[in-house]
């Protein structure tokens with residue numbers, strides 16, 4: 001294909017999927033493209049509710065510090081909007097009580113800050129702020145079925161093939177060719193993305209996949225927050241290999257807690273009232289179950305089991321069509337227990353923004369950019385999948401050296417329970433504020449050994 005030399009300012013980008021990855025990347029694109037259209041197959045709610053296309057919205061969605069930093073840079077009005085909706089501020093050290101297998105972690109004031117809310121509120125607020133920009137349009141109730149392309153062997157994606165999903169009693173206008181043609185298509189359609197089918201239909205091979213499955217099951221419910229709890233949030237970790245259960249209480253808007261219980265290796269939390277509480281009683285400390293027993297339930301209990309870490313290595317394909325990028329869970333879905341998925345999406349949006357700022361038209365550099373996106377998601381994947389191999393029931397190819405790594409992390413965690421500075425350093429790495437190499441700093445190693 002001859003390169004398209006029109007300035008990006010004249011061009012149209014389509015984002016498939018209005019989840020967090022799609023919304024954040026749409027914001028990055030809107031600073032460079034004349035028009036950005038977000039397509040989502042769901043009829044999106046006009047409030048902060050969970051929805052069918054993102055069923056994980058019923059479960060805790062912690063926003064770790066790096067993700068919050070990027071989101072508040074992308075949307076300077078986000079903090080005030082979350083204040084208005086009543087989303088608590090969180091200091092990850094001072095406000096969150098963390099029960100590690102080696103005892104409680106220290107609680108000190110720290111610079112590791114974020115906001116706590118339901119995923120529904122975060123997504124709704126980000127969507128509302130994004131759509132205030134007249135260059136950004138949302139077409140909901142529109143499902144993408146494939147890609148339009150031009151060219152023979154080396155193709156260029158020129159748009160999407162899509163259809164409207166009917167809503168009872170409503171007549172929606174037909175989609176126009178102009179709405180579906182684009183200079184850049186970004187797939188952010190989540191774990192269930194059909195990008196591999198769409199690429200193979202264009203004559204490209206399937207990319208290799210890396211799959212690590214800790215067989216984790218989730219169950220969650222919203223409850224009324226107890227006013228006298230000595231913490232804002234509570235984490236109780238499991239203890240490998242014999243206690244594969246963990247739980248979290250996380251404060252959210254409306255004076256509520258979201259309580260999420262998780263079980264590894266098929267030991268999944270039940271979704272009935274008595275079973276949920278009994279599972280909580282089986283955690284390493286009684287604190288979570290005691291708080292749960294005294295809190296009035298506000299919703300039913302939702303279960304979820306699609307939690308494997310799966311990387312689709314699009315970056316390894318030798319040929320890549322111009323005009324296509326794949327982001328978020330569609331490219332790299334993570335075991336959610338480490339709370340990194342939304343932050344990886346934010347990191348990708350930031351990368352996209354930096355790349356476009358260089359004024360290199362994205363459609364000509366998609367292969368390079370797809371590789372960079374994969375590299376940006378890799379540290380989170382390594383953390384999540386590496387830790388999953390503590391559990392003997394985890395399936396997937398175990399990288400060499402995991403045993404040594406687990407021993408090192410255990411020593412670090414044990415030392416961190418007595419040393420606030422070390423604990424802060426560990427959380428900064430887990431919250432993607434510092435690279436993993438920050439744990440190999442000689443001063444850190446001296447404290448551990």
Ligand SMILES: Cc1cc2nc3c(=O)[nH]c(=O)nc-3n(C[C@H](O)[C@H](O)[C@H](O)COP(=O)(O)OP(=O)(O)OC[C@H]3O[C@@H](n4cnc5c(N)ncnc54)[C@H](O)[C@@H]3O)c2cc1C
Nearest residue numbers: 017019020021041053056061062144190328329336341342
């Ligand atoms: C149980 C659970 C708990 C989690 N907890 C956390 C957490 O604590 N912290 C955290 O950071 N992350 C967490 N995550 C991960 C987080 O949900 C995602 O990583 C993050 O939201 C980015 O997802 P996404 O936007 O790529 O995909 P999704 O959020 O799944 O959004 C995909 C969107 O694409 C739409 N779509 C799908 N197919 C099509 C199509 N063909 N045409 C048009 N639209 C389509 C869907 O309707 C949906 O809106 C959790 C995930 C799960 C499963």
